[in-house]
Amino acid sequence: MLLDRYIGWTVCRAFLLITVGLTALFSLLSFVEQLGLIGQGNYKLRDALLYTLLTAPDRVLQLAPVCMLLASLMGLGALAKHSELTAFRSFGASQARIIGAVVKLCVPIIFGLFFLAQFVIPPAQQAAQREQAAALGDTLPGLSNGGFWAQKNGVFLNVQSFAGGAVLHGVSIFTFKPKGELHSFIEADTAEPQPDGTWKLSGVTRDVIANGQTQEDTPTSLSWTPFLTTKQLKLLALPPETMPPLALYSYVRLLKHQHQEALRYEQSFWNMVAIPLSLIGMAIIAAPFVFGPQRSGGAGRQIVIGALLGMVFLLVQQITGYLGLLLAVNPAFTALAPSISLLLLGGWMLERNHIKLRPRISRA
Structure with a gap:
């Protein structure tokens, strides 16, 4: 139990640090984009900064899977660098238990992201749109829904x-x-x-x-x-992707009951459902890079490969979502397919590196 907490806290600290860093980076890019609106209507520098800050929680939600992958790589990589993973295994802790400790960390993170999506992002997004529209004087129709x-x-x-x-x-x-x-x-x-x-x-x-x-x-x-x-x-x-999950689910049911088109809202809902699977998949897929040959292959190169894999996953998820809307494919399939594929890929990589998910029986 103490071992699980230690590993979980190590990865959690890395997750918080990486989340803050990536959110700040992408917020900076959004702020630069908002600078182009300064001078239109009453839009000023403080309005651009306020809009960027109010839309930051949504970036946290979108970046969470990649942050989980990088946190697992950095957290477990740091333990491996200091030979702590070797020490844990010498005391009888299996690789499956170490991976399980990281997967357990996903549970509180999932609850935290749900709270963020349900109670923080919608009012923040509403305030961002309201303040932006007031500053611009509704002079730019393209900014409205x-x-x-x-x-x-x-x-x-x-x-x-x-x-x-x-x-x-x-x-x-x-x-x-x-x-x-x-x-x-x-x-x-x-x-x-x-x-x-x-x-x-x-x-x-x-x-x-x-x-x-x-x-x-x-x-x-x-x-x-x-x-x-x-x-x-x-x-x-609100854009469908920033609506509260429970309200989005109710609205999709209402649209279907009234025989109206609900494809875009369904896609956003299932994208939210896919986030927990993505987090677990990222935690699992990081294990082969950490438990692999650290000395011969180079831990830095493995972390870079894992980070690129996370970015590719985000791109694939977005592309399949857009294709699903374009081709009117079942939203549940297009949203969940990348996450399920990630889980399968992680399992295959574990087997390929002879890492068994079933822990062995031990007295430790």
Whole structure:
């Protein structure tokens, strides 16, 4: 038990250090990208810095598998360099037990990442979009979300773009009769949610079909009661990959119940499900590089190869996700296939290096 804690704490320290380092590196790249927006509207240097800081938690989630691989390589590599792994094995600790100690570390990390994805990333992302939209004055439509379709009880809603759920642009509302005939069509330039839950539509054109004839009017503004709550609207303002996992799962079920397209949201949900498998796979795949011939092959070269393997895994995961969306492949398959392949590759590499996952019976 003490041995497991010692190994786990060694790898945990490396994981925290690497996570901070990689998150800072990628945040710096994002900050440089934000610098290009300075001068547009009221966007200033502090706004770019605030946006970078608020979006940093999402980078932690995305980089966690690679950080786990590097932490396992560095943590176990440090133990091997000081001959501690050799000492552990001389006292009867098998290679499987050492690997198991690293895998056990994945459990609290998975819970921590779930807490981050469920409670930290969504409000931080909402605040980032809200502050950015306020500073830019909504002058850049490309920065807002790509819009959405929603329907309930014969009412179909389409929003072309919106930022943070504050102001919606390009709103179209179709109302159908029970027999499927179009009853009315409302088109508005903007819609602003009100404290009482209604939407104030501006730049409105309304068409009502009655007895085969269309009656058109253009009121200055119109109050409309939506079927979406304010909370649901705020969630829809987020990119699917930054939505809370539980809310994302509920929204996917709702879309399927309403026979709507949910492929993009399903892909994001299964990508989140794949993260625990990726963490465990990275911990396992690091073992052959550590237990391999440290003196003859060079530990530095093995760590570089392992790091490159982690980067390749991220690229493969992203490519399969995009191909899955493009070809409409089952999201569960495209999201889980890289992680499962990683686990199989790790098992094959262990067998290839004669590392048995089943611990031997020992008194130690």
